[in-house]
Amino acid sequence: MTSSSSLGSFNLLPLSNEPFITYGPGSEERDALISALELMKNEAPFQVHPNVNGKDVVGNLTESQAMPWENSVNIAEYSTADQALVKQAIDGALAAKKEWCRTPLHDRAAIFYRAAALLQGPYRYKMMAATMLGQGKNAYQADIDCAAETIDFLKTFPALADQLYKNQPPINAPNVWNRTEVRPLDGFVYAISPFNFTALAANIVLAPLILGNVVIWKPSPGAIYSSWLFNHIMIEAGLPPGVLQFLPGDAVEVTDEVFNSRDMGALHFTGSTAVFKSLMGRIGSKMEFWRSYPRIVGETGGKNFHLLHPTADVRNAALKSVRAAFEYQGQKCSALSRIYVPASIAEKFKAMIVEATEALTMGSTFTDFIGPVISRSAYDRVSGYIKEAESSVDVAVLAGGVFDDSKGFYIRPTVLETKDPLSKFMTEEIFGPVVCIYVYDDADFGPKIFTLIDESTQYALSGAVFAKSRTAIIEATEELRFSAGNFYINDQCTGAMPGQQPFGGSRSSGTNDKAGTAGLLTRFMSQRTIKEGFSTIDNVLYPSNMP
Numbered sequence: 163m164t165s166s167s168s169l170g171s172f173n174l175l176p177l178s179n180e181p182f183i184t185y186g187p188g189s190e191e192r193d194a195l196i197s198a199l200e201l202m203k204n205e206a207p208f209q210v211h212p213n214v215n216g217k218d219v220v221g222n223l224t225e226s227q228a229m230p231w232e233n234s235v236n237i238a239e240y241s242t243a244d245q246a247l248v249k250q251a252i253d254g255a256l257a258a259k260k261e262w263c264r265t266p267l268h269d270r271a272a273i274f275y276r277a278a279a280l281l282q283g284p285y286r287y288k289m290m291a292a293t294m295l296g297q298g299k300n301a302y303q304a305d306i307d308c309a310a311e312t313i314d315f316l317k318t319f320p321a322l323a324d325q326l327y328k329n330q331p332p333i334n335a336p337n338v339w340n341r342t343e344v345r346p347l348d349g350f351v352y353a354i355s356p357f358n359f360t361a362l363a364a365n366i367v368l369a370p371l372i373l374g375n376v377v378i379w380k381p382s383p384g385a386i387y388s389s390w391l392f393n394h395i396m397i398e399a400g401l402p403p404g405v406l407q408f409l410p411g412d413a414v415e416v417t418d419e420v421f422n423s424r425d426m427g428a429l430h431f432t433g434s435t436a437v438f439k440s441l442m443g444r445i446g447s448k449m450e451f452w453r454s455y456p457r458i459v460g461e462t463g464g465k466n467f468h469l470l471h472p473t474a475d476v477r478n479a480a481l482k483s484v485r486a487a488f489e490y491q492g493q494k495c496s497a498l499s500r501i502y503v504p505a506s507i508a509e510k511f512k513a514m515i516v517e518a519t520e521a522l523t524m525g526s527t528f529t530d531f532i533g534p535v536i537s538r539s540a541y542d543r544v545s546g547y548i549k550e551a552e553s554s555v556d557v558a559v560l561a562g563g564v565f566d567d568s569k570g571f572y573i574r575p576t577v578l579e580t581k582d583p584l585s586k587f588m589t590e591e592i593f594g595p596v597v598c599i600y601v602y603d604d605a606d607f608g609p610k611i612f613t614l615i616d617e618s619t620q621y622a623l624s625g626a627v628f629a630k631s632r633t634a635i636i637e638a639t640e641e642l643r644f645s646a647g648n649f650y651i652n653d654q655c656t657g658a659m660p661g662q663q664p665f666g667g668s669r670s671s672g673t674n675d676k677a678g679t680a681g682l683l684t685r686f687m688s689q690r691t692i693k694e695g696f697s698t699i700d701n702v703l704y705p706s707n708m709p
């Protein structure tokens with residue numbers, strides 16, 4: 163990996179994964195994290211303001227982000243960007259762009275590496291505490307997200323950008339030198355991030371930034387404090403003022419003002435399918451308005467599946483199903499939410515999944531496997547599904563089914579079984595700790611079950627097959643080719659890591675540009691071809707024009 167300057171060609175850092183920290187009993191890291199959590203709880207609520215042109219724009223603290231663990235306590239209180247500030251941010255970003263896109267890649271990379279070092283060192287525990295307290299994660303879930311995956315994005319995007327820079331025209335005619343320049347997009351990139359992964363907010367802004375784009379960022383109301391902290395780290399790492407504009411605010415109001423600018427070169431979105439479809443529709447409805455064709459990149463919802471074959475290792479499938487369905491309370495876009503089990507192993511599988519689910523502890527910020535769901539609206543939505551399941555004749559509640567919001571937004575991990583494979587529990591994204599089982603006849607493993615999995619939902623994000631039979635694995639892999647952008651064999655359908663399992667899905671799950679990859683970066687670049695000629699001519703005519 164190299165990057166050129168006028169006086170050298172530099173090797174960029176190679177692709178890598180940040181090691182996970184275990185936070186095991188008695189470890190130094192555990193003590194440090196516990197202290198950071200205590201400190202943050204004592205100091206909260208933190209005041210957060212929009213940050214435009216490198217400065218906090220102090221306003222009235224009209225909004226708040228509650229701690230889902232204890233919803234009467236706020237982790238942050240914040241002011242919002244009004245339309246005038248959004249306009250000012252766009253103008254400031256466009257002004258900052260000239261210098262930023264002239265900044266050599268290795269200098270942009272150095273800012274990213276510095277941010278990674280800040281996150282590895284002085285900000286690690288603060289960011290961990292912000293993600294745990296603010297987004298309801300336990301130590302393990304926070305570490306793989308706001309530490310490891312975020313550092314991975316910071317350290318690998320420069321090398322991926324460099325690969326694109328190296329992609330030069332392969333042919334040069336005599337006395338000609340052809341070159342390709344990887345320009346950022348015309349205008350600015352509008353980035354909208356979800357609450358559930360601090361790393362995905364990072365991915366949303368870092369992918370365009372590394373290529374010299376400027377970014378207008380609307381963070382999620384469910385992750386205001388960790389998003390602010392990330393913005394702060396980028397500024398401390400040396401990101402020039404105006405290059406990344408941090409605009410918490412009313413989603414519709416901020417978006418309306420952004421969509422009033424002809425200079426929006428791209429929308430980079432991660433969140434729900436319904437919101438993405440509506441934004442895409444709005445962009446498409448005024449194509450004469452835009453200066454360019456805005457690129458539209460969105461990673462959205464899922465209804466992710468595990469398919470068991472009669473030869474499956476039942477214990478492996480059951481335990482991995484529990485992890486996939488209930489880690490981070492099922493609030494991963496990749497979370498398992500429908501399971502297809504053949505009748506011959508169904509009783510054994512159900513017994514194991516119920517036992518493992520009932521054993522999951524809930525409530526403590528640090529050690530418990532299960533925490534709260536993110537918000538009042540998530541609690542109401544998920545508990546609404548559970549109430550409906552309880553009153554449905556086709557559905558049995560095998561485990562969980564209990565919820566309580568007296569302190570935090572707690573929902574016991576819930577296992578349902580339905581006799582209707584097309585019921586809402588098998589087809590709609592619930593985005594919470596609920597998984598539904600459907601038992602099929604062993605003889606239906608084949609076209610019938612593949613068609614059911616493939617056609618019964620609008621999504622195609624992640625899925626897995628569990629089988630010892632190689633024939634079954636081959637058949638499922640072939641027949642479910644378009645049912646999941648991330649397909650796992652004898653492994654859980656969550657836990658994709660940058661550089662290892664590029665993540666994303668198609669159909670209503672997104673544009674499938676794969677977070678953290680060079681493929682994603684290509685969406686934020688607009689190449690310029692440069693041809694330089696070294697010979698001169700002294701005649702307009704070609705030989706064939708000669709009499």
Ligand SMILES: NC(=O)c1ccc[n+]([C@@H]2O[C@H](COP(=O)([O-])OP(=O)(O)OC[C@H]3O[C@@H](n4cnc5c(N)ncnc54)[C@H](O)[C@@H]3O)[C@@H](O)[C@H]2O)c1
Pocket residue numbers: 354355356357358359362380381382383413414417432433434435437438441461462463464494495496591593623665666667671672
């Ligand atoms: N496929 C993926 O990689 C991936 C990753 C993470 C989350 N997700 C999906 O995200 C969803 C959960 O995240 P969420 O609850 O934050 O999603 P969400 O759609 O409610 O919010 C996402 C972002 O969109 C903003 N938003 C909401 N309404 C808007 C509007 N009308 N105009 C403009 N912006 C608007 C929100 O403020 C937030 O910043 C789930 O559906 C999940 O599957 C997908």
Ligand SMILES: N[C@@H](CCC=O)C(=O)O
Pocket residue numbers: 358359493494495496655656657658659665
């Ligand atoms: N890397 C993640 C992506 C989750 C999306 O919310 C996973 O596969 O678990």
